[in-house]
Amino acid sequence: MANGGEFRFFLSCDISLPLAFRVDRLLHYPTPTQPSPPQDRTTLATNKKVPELVVECKLYIDGIQFGLPVSTRLESSGPPYFWNEVMTLTAKYRDLTSLSQLAFTVWDMSSGEDGNIVGGATIFLFNNKKQLKTGRQKLRLWPQKEADGRVPTTTPGKVVPKNERGEIERLERLVNKHERGQIQHVEWLDRLFFRAMDKAKEKCERTENLYPSLVVEFCSFEHRVVFQESGANFYAPAPVLLSNQLVTVWDPELGRTNPSEHKQLKLARSLTRGIIDKDLKPSSNERKCLQRIIKFPPTRSLQVDEKQLVWKFRFSLMSEKKALTKFVRAVDWSDIQEAKQAVELIRKWETIDVADALELLSPDFESEEVRAYAVNILERADDEELQCYLLQLVQALRFERSDESCLAHFLVKRAVSNIEIASFLRWYVVVELRDTAYARRYYSTYDLLENGMMKFARDDGDEDGFRLWQSLTRQTELMAQLGSIMKDVKQVRGSAQKKIDGLRQLLSGVFSELTNFDEPIRSPLAPTVLLTGVIPQESSIFKSALHPLRLAFKTANGGISKIIYKKGDDLRQDQLVIQMVSLMDRLLKLENMDLHLTPYRVLATQPDEGMLEFIPSSSLAQILSEHRTITSYLQKFHPDEDGPFGITAQCLETFIKSCAGYSVITYIMGVGDRHLDNLLLTDDGRLFHVDFAFILGKDPKPFPPPMKLCKEMVEAMGGAESQYYTRFKSYCCEAYNILRKSSSLILNLFNLMRRSNIPDITNEENAGLKLQEKFRLDLEDEEAIHFFQDLINESVSALFPQMVETIHRWAQYWR
Structure with a gap:
């Protein structure tokens, strides 16, 4: 509602975008009789007894199928089964009627080509108020029944009366509103809510007789979309003029796939050619082309003919570790059988380097098997090398298909055994909690880290997991106190010297507890260094608009650690550049070239707050x-x-x-x-x-x-x-x-x-x-x-x- 009581909306007939939605996950589907152990999730081995599920979607307009069906990729790593795949239909929103429906059918392809029906459900795209449905939708499947698109349908997705939906559905609707920005983001409250949500789910699964449910997400718009039937939809031909003037002619086939070319492409990549392809050897010219493709930078995408060439000689390229990322790019992952063969080849490929594994974690690669393979390669990196990539690996969590992915578990496992990695991982995750689009994922990672640290116990018995975690959380308390000090210093009027005097008085008076900590606090910049208190007389303020604090801390070994605290400035870009300086310094030193660089430490603890190492x-x-x-x-x-x-x-x-x-x-x-x-x-x-x-x-x-x-x-x-x-x-x-x-x-x-x-x-x-x-x-x-x-x-x-x-x-x- 606008300020004047006005209701703002879009008309469906004015939206020329193609109909798109996201198939998220399948819940409460029975576990296979012989499940693989949890640790096997990161391997590429497949078990024929495990269900291989695919979701097929058809659009029905007024009870008649419109266009061709679309399908997700094969998923076998459940339960639960995650697709997180965006599907786009050829139909546009303006083509829809008020009785348009999407029919979802889940198939199990593990038994053969025809597959078995797991269940189906149908959902109207417009509600009873003629408004387009948006956000997350949970559809209960009708077991062993294909989705029916007739009107009225025999497989409605919403079959549970409102009074029987319970607490879990109410919470899911709140999550839906939170993700669309309709509920204000409050960090501490969000964290409590997500924990309550997880507990409610556990309780619901224990007490309720749940049916398999498919979770899909419809696109959201700035305003509500109201159904309006469109008029004639055609393009008027341009008038033919008796002159040399250029005439624009609209081609409805422009940008679409040529069916004959697509058919030829599928025949060329047919799995029946696999036996022949094993013995193929590239000619001299083809070998040169392949070497040129292998040398392409990661930013270069492959053309159709280049993909064909890589696929054709995939067996002869298996000894080339640099060729794996190009092969993965050449695979048509929407083809279930082709994807299956690709996964088998990846297992047999020459082991790639860690640098190439990082490419497989980029948003260009959605296959969970490929990403799990990349995480396996990362296992070979030592802690020093892993710290060089840690900032990027935390960002890569955005591209995973589930909140508790292989990558998240890998990072937590390495953090538990190394306090430096644990400290930096915690701060990198904390900064991302402000991003509403991925807040839930990073809250989940934070909880994984906390639980992992709390259960950890050192072999020598010097420090248990609880105390280690407390030593990290106390860093947050220190940052909060420094923020309060800076706020008070800014209120001091006068010259820079007066502000410096004011800082020292605050440290010696109101915040005197900072001069001697009850217990040492690990430095956020260098977690192996234990800080025991601030030295007021050696602390100062820089002359700039933001008045950064230069603080001198006593350390447990009798030394002094000087740190710059900044508030009101985004240090994430500085943090990235310094990380790259540190990495390049390492690369140069590996080639015996020490250029005496100074990669001082930078840590962003919030989007507008952070610390820097002070170098005299x-x-x-x-x-x-x-x-x-x-x-x-x-x-x-x-x-x-x-x-x-x-x-x-x-x-x-x-x-x-x-x-x-x-x-x-x-x-x-x-x-x-x-x-x-x-x-x-x-x-x-x-x-x-x-x-x-x-x-x-x-x-x-x-x-x-x-x-x-x-x-x-x-x-x-x-x-x-x-x-x-x-x-x-x-x-x-x-x-x-x-x-x-x-x-x-x-x-x-x-x-x-x-x-x-x-x-x-x-x-x-x-x-x-x-x-x-x-x-x-x-x-x-x-x-x-x-x-x-x-x-x-x-x-x-x-x-x-x-x-x-x-x-x-x-x-x-x-x-």
Whole structure:
């Protein structure tokens, strides 16, 4: 209802979208007589005794079937049986009448080609008020009976009177409203509700005589859709003019599959050819085409002829581990028999690398068997490697078909045995609880983690699971207290020094309990470090609009841990960029190339809150203001009369290498808004970047250079003609080629972030392609060296960025 009592709605005859809905799951279907043990869910082995279910849907208009039926893929991993598959019909909403029905029939295909009917149900698309039904619908199936689309139907889906539906149906209607945004999101209340929902389901299953029920979800619109019969639906032909003017002719077949081509395609991929295909060997030209396809980046989809070629020689490709992801893309997963054969081949394929397994967890792959296979491969990664991908694996939970997926159980299992993984997994999940579309899934993962940690007991008996979990939840309490402190500090009027004094007074007075914790708290940034209290006199505030806190904590081993707390800023993008810096640093070190990078820790604890590791350093703007040159600054800390430019050789080498590393990484990531205030330098010569508000080529300033390489940095290397500058360019080119070899891993990780709530990724439709372009995969290594050297020369000689930098300095001065 609008403010004026007005009812807003859409007319069905005005909606030209095709009719679409989602087949979710089958509930309360009897368990097979010989169920597989739970641990076998992650294997690809199949058991012929397990039901193989498929849902067939037909559209009936006024009791007559309209169009061809559509079917889901085969599902055998229940109960419960999950499809989570979107079905789209050729009919459009404007074609519907008030007596339009969808008829769902569940078939068990395990007994043969014809299959056995599990049950069927029919549902009208419009209710008795002539309004289109939306949201989740639970249909009770009529056992061993095919869905009937006549009017009146003999298989109505809603056969239970309202007074008999009970508490569980009432709760399901509330969930439906919550998912459509009709109920306000309240984090703590949502969590209580979902727990109550799970308990009610358990009680219902124990006490009620439940029939098999199919859960489907209809599309929702901004306003209600009211049925309105449309008039004649035709396109008037364009008038023929006696001139050379172009005439637009509407082709109703445009974009549709050619039936003859589709038939030929199915014949070529017929399973009866499997015996012949086993002995096929590609010719020289076909081998070249296959190798070219195998080298495609993950962002490249396969054309029809390329899929055909991969499928044709699938048996000869089984020894090529890099070919598996291309084979999975070539499979028609809507064909039940073809999907079955593909699963069997995957089991026999050469074991793939962890980097390729990450690709199989992307939203491009929906098959549960394929995703379970990818999780099995991830089991081989050690804890250090797993932490490099943990942020993306938490995002990959969005693409799973169930709340308690193989991936969720895998992450919890690894977290239980490693406190660092447990702490970061908990925080990554907590941040996603704010996303209403996936809140239920992440609440489920959070509960899995909590239950897993509570049941855990260390072999040495030092710490039980309850205390470990408590040590993590106390981090949340600490963050809440820091948020209160920042709120009070912002209310202090006056200069920055007055705010710093106010912070120290708060820590010594009202929040004095923070100076000595009752029990040590694990640092959110480094969970192995135990914090024992805040040091008020060593804590301060940064001069910026958000007034970030710089806090000094005492640690259990007698040291000091300095942490930056920020409120009001989204650190998720910074967290991602630093994670990629850390990963690239690891990849370079595996090739024996240490570029002295500084991947400081960043953790987003809420969409507008987080922590950063404090690295003692100075900005290049401050250094140039106080010391005139970078060389003078380094001479102050590492003087050497016999060294180059009066600096120790080791310090200069550290500076050159770090400049090279960040030049390459910021170019690949497309980091923008680079100026001398967000380039920092430590006293041992390590240069590093901070503040990553713009990535993937975005920049608030016009005509940005490919990378930030100011003349002061070149001068510190002895100028453009010096041997040290030549060494800098050599490091850049070598690092660029090393990272190009791992481009698939980096692209796969970015692809898993596709539906995250990070602005520069979700708002950029071609984020993956932009990143891929930076690798120049079309070039050989020698060509890539010349390409990157040209980029360096372009960045150094760019005049416009120097003018912008001068303007920025004056702006900072007058501020």
